[in-house]
Amino acid sequence: MRRSWLSRLITTPDRVDQPTDSVGASNAGPLSRKERVGVMYASRPGRSTGSGFALLVILLVGASVPAQAQVRALEIRTPRPFGYFLGDLVRAQVDLVVEPGFTVQIPSLPQPGALTYWLDLRDIAVTQAASGDARRIRLDLTYQTFYAALDARALEIPGFTITLVDETDRGATTARAEVPPWSFNISPLREVQPPAREDPRSYLRPDGQVSPRDPRPLLVGAAGSAFLALLALAGLARDRTWWPFGARRSRPFGVAARRIRALARRPDAASAYGEALTALHRAMDSTAGRRVLADDLDAVLARRPAFRREADALARFFAASRQTFFGPGPEAGQRTVSLREVASLAGRLARAERAA
Amino acid sequence: MNEIRASDAMLTDWREAAGRFERAVGSAVLGQDRAIRLLTIALFARGHVLLEGDVGVGKTTLLRAVARALGGAYERVEGTVDMMPTDLVYHTYLADDGRPRVEPGPVLRQAEDLAIFFFNEINRARPQVHALLLRLMAERSLTAFNREYRFPHLQVFADRNRVEREETFELPAAARDRFLMEIGLEAPRDPAVRRALVFDPRFHDTDALIAAIDGEVLDHAALPGIAAAIQHGIQASPAIETYVVNLWEALVRPSQAGIRLPDIDMDALVQGGASPRGVAFLVRAARVRAWLEGRDWLVPEDIRAIFPEVMAHRVFLEPIYEMRRAAIVPELCRAVFETVPAP
Numbered sequence: 026m027r028r029s030w031l032s033r034l035i036t037t038p039d040r041v042d043q044p045t046d047s048v049g050a051s052n053a054g055p056l057s058r059k060e061r062v063g064v065m066y067a068s069r070p071g072r073s074t075g076s077g078f079a080l081l082v083i084l085l086v087g088a089s090v091p092a093q094a095q096v097r098a099l100e101i102r103t104p105r106p107f108g109y110f111l112g113d114l115v116r117a118q119v120d121l122v123v124e125p126g127f128t129v130q131i132p133s134l135p136q137p138g139a140l141t142y143w144l145d146l147r148d149i150a151v152t153q154a155a156s157g158d159a160r161r162i163r164l165d166l167t168y169q170t171f172y173a174a175l176d177a178r179a180l181e182i183p184g185f186t187i188t189l190v191d192e193t194d195r196g197a198t199t200a201r202a203e204v205p206p207w208s209f210n211i212s213p214l215r216e217v218q219p220p221a222r223e224d225p226r227s228y229l230r231p232d233g234q235v236s237p238r239d240p241r242p243l244l245v246g247a248a249g250s251a252f253l254a255l256l257a258l259a260g261l262a263r264d265r266t267w268w269p270f271g272a273r274r275s276r277p278f279g280v281a282a283r284r285i286r287a288l289a290r291r292p293d294a295a296s297a298y299g300e301a302l303t304a305l306h307r308a309m310d311s312t313a314g315r316r317v318l319a320d321d322l323d324a325v326l327a328r329r330p331a332f333r334r335e336a337d338a339l340a341r342f343f344a345a346s347r348q349t350f351f352g353p354g355p356e357a358g359q360r361t362v363s364l365r366e367v368a369s370l371a372g373r374l375a376r377a378e379r380a381a
Numbered sequence: 382m383n384e385i386r387a388s389d390a391m392l393t394d395w396r397e398a399a400g401r402f403e404r405a406v407g408s409a410v411l412g413q414d415r416a417i418r419l420l421t422i423a424l425f426a427r428g429h430v431l432l433e434g435d436v437g438v439g440k441t442t443l444l445r446a447v448a449r450a451l452g453g454a455y456e457r458v459e460g461t462v463d464m465m466p467t468d469l470v471y472h473t474y475l476a477d478d479g480r481p482r483v484e485p486g487p488v489l490r491q492a493e494d495l496a497i498f499f500f501n502e503i504n505r506a507r508p509q510v511h512a513l514l515l516r517l518m519a520e521r522s523l524t525a526f527n528r529e530y531r532f533p534h535l536q537v538f539a540d541r542n543r544v545e546r547e548e549t550f551e552l553p554a555a556a557r558d559r560f561l562m563e564i565g566l567e568a569p570r571d572p573a574v575r576r577a578l579v580f581d582p583r584f585h586d587t588d589a590l591i592a593a594i595d596g597e598v599l600d601h602a603a604l605p606g607i608a609a610a611i612q613h614g615i616q617a618s619p620a621i622e623t624y625v626v627n628l629w630e631a632l633v634r635p636s637q638a639g640i641r642l643p644d645i646d647m648d649a650l651v652q653g654g655a656s657p658r659g660v661a662f663l664v665r666a667a668r669v670r671a672w673l674e675g676r677d678w679l680v681p682e683d684i685r686a687i688f689p690e691v692m693a694h695r696v697f698l699e700p701i702y703e704m705r706r707a708a709i710v711p712e713l714c715r716a717v718f719e720t721v722p723a724p
Binding site: 302303306307310315317318320346347350351352353 | 680
């Protein structure tokens, strides 16, 4: 804002004999680098505090103490010096440019709390950063005023002194920086009050208008998520064999029947016969849940009555298997039950298995 | 050809004799058909048998009946805590003339004709006595009186009371491994058999009961020959060989065979045992069973019928499971047969 430029002043306490017109500082002939830093910094607040941030720079000239030569510049900025009411927060920024190595001695800062009967310091924050050959220290102060003004008037916020320390191996150097008092204008609340109205409801403001929105993307998203969730649930149920997947039993005889049909088409009948018998054995094993020997057939059939109709054929199958694997050999087994009979028995067992 | 036929006929005759033997023993010992069948198998497999069971279920009666039906010389000793090996071999006493004498003890008394040596309450005897039995059982020989005695027909039958634990000595693993079978004897469950055993006076006088059995149904001297003929006559197909080896592997390494038992860490269950001698015994006994069933080839059922009695006592569990052995080992045997595929 243009006004902020007009109200800005800048100083360099150790070079008071130099021109101090800051507006012309950037193009007012040879400036020392320290001064240029101060100018640049002073011209930057709009970036850090927003374009609406009114700037107030207060010049501090009282650099009579030699120790204060370490403090090169000190500025106080406030958003605006007027327009405050009872209870408002009054913010201020104090920027110091000091010799490198100096840091704020924290105990020397003002303590948050009541300063006067009408003024509280709510908060104080310190940020320090090196910048070139100088060091920048920024104090963010938040005051709150409780002054119940009856007319517009200026109030002064008291100044304070902070101590800066440079601690090196050879010892500590301290410097003091005086933050001068500054003032702002406060206005009375009284005339701001709304005029009395007959209907108390007329104090109410109308409701905010919400623009109508299209629910379709949300509905589509919800439907899609529900579909994915159901898909995941189905996968989980299949993995855990929950209903309806648990009810589905494996069909070992069906698998065996297919395998034996394939074996029956093979040219080398002798080895195919043994494999066919083994396939039917494995199907019997998985149906019974254990290894079934010939002597166990009755017990298995008692537990699985669906296969009882095939009891005789199964007994002949076991006899043939015994002869093939443990007795005279596959020829004797094939005389008892041929490969085609094994295949048809497996088919009948598979049908009984599906029906069960 | 003729020889084979003669051997076939001999085996058939002997099978009938074995049936007569079983019936003779069964007439005196009721409700123990399975134990009698197993003892018959042990006789024809030339294996030693350890009977184990409760008090008064008929262990001694069964063995006496077997000894009676088998014929041949028979000796019997009672195991006690103070028995020493020499008590079995030598009999020392003061003769009428006041001189000390040393004569053959129970084992040597019948000399080389000894067919059955019956060791009652074997777990009451000390380990020294068990050690003497090792050689007697494995090699059927003994050195005494500066010479070697051979007992070609000898079979050792022992019984063990499983109720008492005080003043008893557990058989060492090596001694247990030399028994072909450990047969557990239970009191019969059948109510009719129980009534007969309790009320029929015939079963009250054991001596008379044993005396009523037909003596010498089998010719004990011919047993070793026929046993060898059986072992040569019964064929084992490659499939059954694979099956037995798989059973063995599954018994020793159950976790790798996919066997799971509840509350048991299968990787840390079996410590050892199941020796090659044990598996050889298993096949020997299975061949006898196949012969008794009238087959001249082995089937998996033969293995399964005798597996618990032949193999269970040869499996040694980790100490943490050894206390529950009676429950775990039968479960393990059952699981092995439910897991290993037959053909």
